[in-house]
Amino acid sequence: MRILFLPANCLFLVFCFFSVQLHPQTIESYLSPAFPSELTVSKDGKTLAWVFNDKGSRNVYVSNDKGENVKQITNYIGDDGMEIHDLVFAGDQILFVRGNAPNNRGETANPALLQTSTERVIYIIRQTGNGLRKICNGASPKVSPDEKTIAFISGGQIWTASVTDSARPVKLFSSRGGQGDIRWSPDGKTIAFVSNRGDHSFIGLYDFTNRSVHFIETSVDQDISPTWSDDGNLLAYIRIPNIHDQLPFVPVREANPWSIRYYDMKTGVAREIWKASAGRGSVFVDDLPVAESFLWWSGKQIIFPYEKEGWLHLYALNTDNGNVRLLTAGEGEVENVELSRDKQILYYTTNIGDINRRHLWQVNVSNGKTDQLTKGDGIEWSPVATENGLAFFHSSATKPAWPGILRNGSIEEIAPGLFPKDYPSTLVQPQAVSITAKDGMKVTGDLFLPPNYKTNEKHPALIFLHGGSRRQMLLGFHYSNYYSNAYALNQYFASRGYIVLALNYRSGIGYGLNFREAINYGAAGASEVNDLVGAGLYLQKRPDVDKNKIALWGGSYGGYLTAHGLAQAPEIFAAGVDIHGVHNWNDEIPTFAAWYDYAKFPQMAKIALQSSPVSYVKKWKAPVLLIHGDDDRNVPFSESVNIAETLRKQGVHVEQLIFPDEVHSFLLYTNWVKAYNATFDFIDRQLKKR
Structure with a gap:
């Protein structure tokens, strides 16, 4: 028998190999790919730009319209917590905003404790990566039609600056309220904007020729989303009646109907051209991921979102005769709308036909013909029309978000070489399961089974609860960075032998108006807790789950439901991780409704308190x-x-794990890693005690 002696260094390599195979992956490895955002295209359709957040280093990238010749054109290094957003082309240059928003005390976010300003600053850089320069502090830059000037917001007012030289920015005017939603007229001689006054808002016009500003058809309502016709003669906008003393986080299925109006620039006359019907669809929903705008002109037609059939669909309004046509029929919601370069085609993201994913569709505005552009087990979103095709982001059950190009009916990756070559390969395909809530309602969950799953073994289990609540977890990596990270952690739990259920509880999106505006949800009764209890019972009844080892985790609204579960169902849930969760609605509501004072609204406050985890806290026994x-x-x-x-x-x-100066959606990559390592360690440690 021959005995083989290995050198010490070879033995070390063998040891490392088997160690890696036994514990091959870390949470860091699941979070390692750069997350893409801010996909945009140049005016001529020949150049793409986007942002990659690579472990906290955020930078701007460009490519041609085929996704080739990829180049990083900024060089920000380190996990500094500084956001980059508002990418927009201006000729051969790209504008972007770098920095963070202030809190209500005027303090800009700075979790990295930088000793330099973290205020938002508008920068401009050539597509080649040369000539980076600061324009000024501000946000929301909008480029003029001739691409020589930007209008932007600073201090709640509208300013302009040149993109061709370093002339000092100019404040156009002063006005009460906060100005925003800037829209240049096609000839560049006028700016339309929204002036937000709290319980009402106006559409304003600034005339560059006369250097004058005025408000059109002022009212007691909320006027939003000004949108110019192609010839600049008409300005369409949405009018939403105010709802007095309307709390956030409660169902609103009907209200005084919203309407579409337009202002004639030649006559100075405004009129209503369409109004929603009473009942279903009468409430305008502005917190869904539709697009930057809510109106689009295509010739003499105005495209708009409407929930008349109980789903958020697109409709076409003929401005000559007032006729309205449904463009996107089917059970599903429309998101991320993009008008083609010739304004004849609408590209959109939807879950029509695949309720737990997102795919890209197109509709011809003139004849209403729809075509599904992507399908299968992937998820696609944020389409932008290039000179010769379509660019977008996409993901799958096993691969996080990445930019891609649709070519000959198939998806081609942009910059595939930048994706980590050692990304974990054991991720699983979750499956949609039906859950019966405690009150009998049916909801959906995404079930993750371990990659080495055996039916005859008992597994620890946990339920993930998304935030929002206007969210939907998908059968793949999410289009939001926050929930892409959460999906990654669910996969990590599965890789460590856990059965994971991501619960799409009532009041989330993706399943229609009545599901989103569920009766008595949130601060009106917390009816969604029934879904959580039902999910816990579902796991307890599974023969592959150890019913004594079921935990909860979630952030924001998901933290709120984690607290509810630990307080209301101590016989089901053994431990929980509550990430920035709400525990008393009466303390949370003023964040989103400054007018609310629970002492002045005793009946609202009573129901809100009864809907809060603190009302059940005496039953809470499990560690958190x-x-x-x-x-x-x-x-x-x-x-x-x-x-x-x-x-x-x-x-x-x-x-507890507390992050100084950190915001809701963590800005530091290191804080995501710390939070998720702590989450796994805590749950794993607590359940092993049982």
């Missing part, structure tokens, strides 16, 4: 990990402070 950034602008940090105090008083085990 609280994770929160103390500059959170969505959920007050005091929500975690107060629930920790309450739970400690009754002897509940509380652990």
Whole structure:
């Protein structure tokens, strides 16, 4: 028998190989790919630009319209928490905004504790990567039709600046309220904008020739989304009647109907050209991911979103005769609308025909013919029309978001060489399952089984609860960075032997108006807790789940439901991770409705309190990990402070992970990694005790 002796270095390599195979992946590896956003295209359709967030280093990339000749044109290095957004082309240059928004005390987010300003600054750079220069502090730049000037927002007012030289920016005028939603007229002589006054808003016009500003057809309503006709003679906009004392996070199925109006620039006369019917669709929904605009002109037709049939669809309004046509029939919602370069085709993202994914479709505005452009097990979104095709982002169950091009009916990757070559290969395909809620309602969940799943083994399990609540988890990596990260962690749990259920509870999107505006959801009764309890019972009844080892985790609204589950169903849920969760609606609601004072609205406050986890906290026994950034602008940090105090008083085990100066959707990559490592460690440790 021959005995083979290996050198020490070879033994070390063999040891490393088997170690890697036994524990091949870390949470960091699941979060390692750069996340793309801000996809846009030049005016001539020949150049693409987008942002890659690579482990916290955010940079602008460009390619030609075929996705070739990819180049990184900025060189920001390090996990500094500085966002890049508002990409827009101006001739052979690209504008972008770098920096962070302020909180209500005027403090800009700075989780990296940088000793330089983190205010938002507008920059411009050539497509070649040369000539980077600062224009000024501001946000939301809009380029003039001749691509020589930008209008932007600074301090709630509208300014202009040249993109061809370094002349000082000019403030156009001063006005009460906050100005926004800037739209240049086709001839570049006028700017339309929205002036937000709280419970009402106006459409304003600034005339460059006369250097004058005025508001059109002022009213007590909310006027939004000004949109110019192709010839610039008409300005269409949406009018939404105010709903007095309307709380956020409660169902609203009907209201005084919204309408579409237009203003004639030649006559100075405004009139209503269409109005929603009473009942279903009468409420205008502006918090869905439709697009930057809610109106699009195509010749003499105005395209708009409407929920008349209980789903958010696109309709075409003929401005000559007032006739309206449905363009996007089917059970599903429309998102990410993009008008083609010749304004004859609408590209859109939808879940029509595949309710738990997203695909790209197109519709011919003139004849209403629809075509599905992408299909299968992938997810596609954010289409932009190039000179010769379509660019977009896409993902799958096993690969995170990445830019791509549609060519000859198939998807081709842009910059495939930038994707990590060592990305985990054991990710699983989740399956949609039906859940019966405690009150009998049917909801859907995405079920992840371990890659080495065996039916005759008992597995620990957990339920993931998304935030929003206007969200939908998909059967693949999500189009939102926040939920792409969450999906990655669910996959990591599955790789470590967990059965994971991502619950699409009532009040989320993707399943129609009645599901989104579910009766008594949120601060009106927390009816969605029935879905959570039903999901827990579903897992308990599975023969492959250890019914004593079921945990919860979620962020924001998902943290709120995690707290509800631990408080209301201690017999089901053994532990939970509550990431920046809401625990008392009366403390959270003023963040989104400044007028609300629970002392002045005792009946609202009573129901809101009864709908909050704090009302059931005496039954809470299971250990919990609280994770929160103390500059959170969505959920007050005091929500975690107060629930920790309450739970400690009754002897509940509380652990915490607090990020100084961090916001709601963590800006630092390192904080995502820390939060997710802590989440897995806590749940795994607590369930192993049982």
